[in-house]
Amino acid sequence: MNPERLIVVVLADHLYSANRIWQGIRDIPNVDVVLFVCNNRWNAVKFLAANAYGCLIKMGVTSTIRLLSDLFTRRVRARLHFSKLSDNLDQLRSLSPDVGLHAMSVIYRQNAIDCFRLGILNPHIGKLPEFRGRSVMEWSLLYGAPTGVTAFFIDAGIDTGKDILFFREFPVDNFATIDDAKNYLFAQNVWCFREALSRLADLSITYQRNDTDKGRRFYVMSDLLKEVVTEILTGDVQNPRG
Amino acid sequence: MTLDFSEHVAGAIRRRLCARRAELDSFRKSLEMQTTPTPPPSQGVHVTDDGGAPDPEEALRLCMVKYVPRLAQGTLSPEQLDEYLHLLSRIGEHCVSSDLRYLDAYHVAYELFLKRGDFQSTNLLRPFLERYRAALSAYVRFLDERAVNRES
Numbered sequence: 001m002n003p004e005r006l007i008v009v010v011l012a013d014h015l016y017s018a019n020r021i022w023q024g025i026r027d028i029p030n031v032d033v034v035l036f037v038c039n040n041r042w043n044a045v046k047f048l049a050a051n052a053y054g055c056l057i058k059m060g061v062t063s064t065i066r067l068l069s070d071l072f073t074r075r076v077r078a079r080l081h082f083s084k085l086s087d088n089l090d091q092l093r094s095l096s097p098d099v100g101l102h103a104m105s106v107i108y109r110q111n112a113i114d115c116f117r118l119g120i121l122n123p124h125i126g127k128l129p130e131f132r133g134r135s136v137m138e139w140s141l142l143y144g145a146p147t148g149v150t151a152f153f154i155d156a157g158i159d160t161g162k163d164i165l166f167f168r169e170f171p172v173d174n175f176a177t178i179d180d181a182k183n184y185l186f187a188q189n190v191w192c193f194r195e196a197l198s199r200l201a202d203l204s205i206t207y208q209r210n211d212t213d214k215g216r217r218f219y220v221m222s223d224l225l226k227e228v229v230t231e232i233l234t235g236d237v238q239n240p241r242g
Numbered sequence: 243m244t245l246d247f248s249e250h251v252a253g254a255i256r257r258r259l260c261a262r263r264a265e266l267d268s269f270r271k272s273l274e275m276q277t278t279p280t281p282p283p284s285q286g287v288h289v290t291d292d293g294g295a296p297d298p299e300e301a302l303r304l305c306m307v308k309y310v311p312r313l314a315q316g317t318l319s320p321e322q323l324d325e326y327l328h329l330l331s332r333i334g335e336h337c338v339s340s341d342l343r344y345l346d347a348y349h350v351a352y353e354l355f356l357k358r359g360d361f362q363s364t365n366l367l368r369p370f371l372e373r374y375r376a377a378l379s380a381y382v383r384f385l386d387e388r389a390v391n392r393e394s
Binding site: 130142143144214215216217218219220221222223224225227228231232236237238239 | 246253254
């Protein structure tokens with residue numbers, strides 16, 4: 001089978017986070033990438049300031065020059081919108097995208113999801129279908145389940161999208177705090193997108209079904225149980241895999 | 243999916259629950275010295291009518307998704323507070339199991355009420371404290387029985 005050429009749209013709140021993903025996937029063959037940045041949270045001035053700060057300070061000179069070069073040579077395209085994603089669905093649709101990469105602080109409505117031929121990929125920091133919802137890394141640690149990232153196509157529900165691409169285990173044993181462990185897992189989104197796009201582009205993907213009956217929805221964890229989880233992370237409480 | 247945790251984790255949870263129960267007892271004593279409790283009728287605590295009530299999973303979802311964020315932001319109206327307490331009372335009987343989400347909904351509520359100073363400002367919450375204490379004790383007993391069963 002010939003590899004498929006994919007139009008991929010990075011959905012982000014900042015050019016900084018969009019670029020971070022772009023830099024991680026820029027050498028994948030058969031993928032055309034558009035950075036689609038929307039202002040979902042701020043007024044126009046704050047949005048511009050946040051993006052300027054991200055480009056000039058957080059990204060650094062080298063990374064900014066590389067992005068500008070990629071934009072200039074049309075290796076990547078970028079769309080900066082000063083309004084919310086929901087106000088820019090026509091522009092999104094006009095790109096005829098195959099896959100969206102989620103890096104936006106919104107819950108996507110069905111009309112946004114429907115803009116994509118295959119869907120919007122979400123790197124979920126827990127094992128699906130077992131652990132849906134919030135604080136799933138903490139709940140996984142408490143129950144002795146593996147920690148890691150699940151790549152799946154979202155639907156309008158909370159972690160209920162039917163098609164799972166893969167789960168990859170990332171142990172967090174060497175982190176002393178919940179925040180550090182979580183940030184490490186969140187930072188795996190680039191790896192996750194890269195792996196997913198590679199498999200989608202060379203048509204080597206086999207979906208697993210996200211059977212919600214096999215899991216539970218979890219919620220934000222109390223301070224009391226977080227203390228227990230911290231003890232597990234620091235090794236004060238041993239927690240053999242269940 | 244069957245939820246279960248190791249004996250090591252059970253021990254750590256037990257220690258925390260006992261500490262929380264002791265904290266709760268001294269807190270309740272200090273509250274009693276401040277005010278005279280007069281629990282109002284519309285507490286949700288004495289609710290026995292289950293007609294049209296959500297199932298426990300849905301009640302838990304409503305507690306955590308609808309009411310907890312509003313409580314944290316300080317935008318929970320008195321009517322919503324009453325509904326929230328009602329839902330918490332409904333999930334109370336599911337607290338004693340290896341599925342820690344139900345008891346954790348009580349921990350989250352207590353921690354938020356405490357942070358916001360709500361216990362001092364309203365007597366409405368006294369029955370919640372009673373229920374929470376009972377849930378903590380029941381869970382400690384559950385862990386003790388579980389430990390005995392695993393040993394034998």
